[in-house]
Amino acid sequence: MKSEISTPLIGYMKQLESEGITDIETIAEHLYDHHTRQIGLGLYSNGRYTQSGSDVQTNVISDANTPAKECILWCINHYLGLNRNQKIIDKVCQAVQEYGTGCGTSALSGGMSKLHKQVEQKLKDLVGKESVLLFPTGYTTNMGCLAALPGKNDLVIFDRESHASLIDGVKLSGKKWISFKHNDLEDLDKKLEKYNKKYENIFVVVESAYSMSGDLAPLKEITELKQKHKFLIYVDEAHTFGFYGKNGAGYCNELGITEQVDFIVATLSKATASIGGFVATKAKYIPLLQWRANTYTFQACLPPGDAAAVLGCLEEIENNPQLVESLHENNRYMREKLTHLGFDLGSSQSPIIPVFIEDKDKLLSFNRELFERGIFSVSIFYPVVKLSEGRIRFILSASHTKEQIDKTVDALYQLAIKHEIFDSAIYPVWQ
Known part of the structure; x- marks a missing residue:
């Protein structure tokens, strides 16, 4: 099996599959050999x-x-450099002494502590929604929420540059989905017009800022489409939370559209230098997500030290503009x-x-x-x-x-x- 040494692993794997090679051991051996040669030539930084x-x-x-x-x-992605802030490190050490190193189980099984509830309350007040649900990671926030939210007769429309966590969640839901051209309001409008009467609910899924291209979504204009079409909007603020909006509340806050956005999610591993994720939404959606989002129901809570880091980072962002x-x-x-x-x-x-x-x-x-x-x-x-x-x-x-x-x-x-x-x-x- 020959290949260009510069071919990336995912491309090489597709090449193997196109040639009828499906045995997992054979694929693994080819990929290992290919990757080893790439590393030897210093081609890739991964x-x-x-x-x-x-x-x-x-x-x-x-x-x-x-x-x-x-x-x-x-x-x-530590946008504010807070992972090296000594005051936050001290708070993490103190939390570990008080709460231990891990939670041992999921939120619904007793893994939540007072510290986790403080994080949820802080995020709720900051973002400006009725309720917040805290997840162990940002990836599993998206995967769990988007697998849980769409109903039997619903459609999801997502931006083509959406993060893998969003797409995985949509696919895991097993519901109908289509994509629209990246940041293309006209294409989104046409798709909403075409499908609006065919489904009970349509979820429009976008990011506030896209990690590969660095561009911002036209969120205000997307929410204005609600005047023409009925849909729910789900915005991932992974790359804007903490450094846009008042006290880092996010890009939706900066644009003044928080009320028009139905679900605001973000990871806590970037500007807030920790791990975890959250969804901010109306209180009525919380029980549904707690029991239908498997990544919440069956995944252990984020460790106490990480929860303390989030609180420390949010305090630093507020106090040091x-x-x-x-x-x-x-x-x-x-x-x-x-x-x-x-x-x-x-x-x-x-x-x-x-x-x-x-x-x-x-x-x-x-x-x-x-x-x-x-x-x-x-x-x-x-x-x-x-x-x-x-x-x-x-x-x-x-x-x-x-x-x-x-x-x-x-x-x-x-x-x-x-x-x-x-x-x-x-x-x-x-x-």
Whole structure:
């Protein structure tokens, strides 16, 4: 079985299946051999790991035989850098002393503590909904809620760039579903018009900011479609909760549309530097979700230390608005520099900046050489994104310094010239 060494594992697996190879042991052997050769050539960054945990700058290990390399990290979703905040670390240690290290069972089986209830109350007050249900992870929040909510005669319409947790939940529901073109209001409107009278309920599922492209959803305009069509809207605020809206309440809050959104969900592993997820909605939906969302009913509660971290982070966000200001200033600063130099950033707006490089081989070489220069991020390409939309993604943090941004932008520019990412006749001059 031959393959291009640069073929990503998921693409290689599809290639094997297309050639009639279905035996799991044979597939595993092919993938292991392919992956081992890729690691040896340094083509992919998914085997690298940090020596001492996530930070904006830390040592990164490629393999056991290679010395760790100090790198600026651009692939971590700790937008506000609160995972290294000493006050929060102290709160976590105190909670572990008081509540222990784990809950041992699900919420419905006695795993909840006073600490978990405090988190739910804090999130309810912040987001501005009648009730909040706390889940062990953000992924299982989406998977459980979207598997539980649609009824027998319902339809789910989701944005084509939706996160895997949303799509998995929709598919797990076993109900009818279709997608609409990414952030395309006209396409969504047409589908709502076409299907509105054919189903009891329609759920429209979107994200406030999309993790691969960094663009914001037209949430206000989507909610305005409710004036024409009957539907329920489900918004995942994973990449906006904590740094948009008042005290980090989210993008729905910033746009003033919280009342119009039926279900607001978010993960707690990003801006709030912990783990877990939640859904904020009307009180009447809570019993339904508690008993129909298997990821709530049968999954152990998040550990007390993580619950304490969430509370500590929300307190820091409320008391130190400069954290959010620093994040958005870093986003503006890096984005302006890259745009001035001629990089293609797509339609991104949020603190996720994708640098698009269409040619896969150039993209892989580009990313490997960035790592050699002490800059660590990940390359994203087909089949995760379209063939023409390969990219390296840079996730901003409030903890990134201007010097780190300058070093990264300078390296990107030098490598873009080397690999002829720009049109040689028009590429800009560094100033």
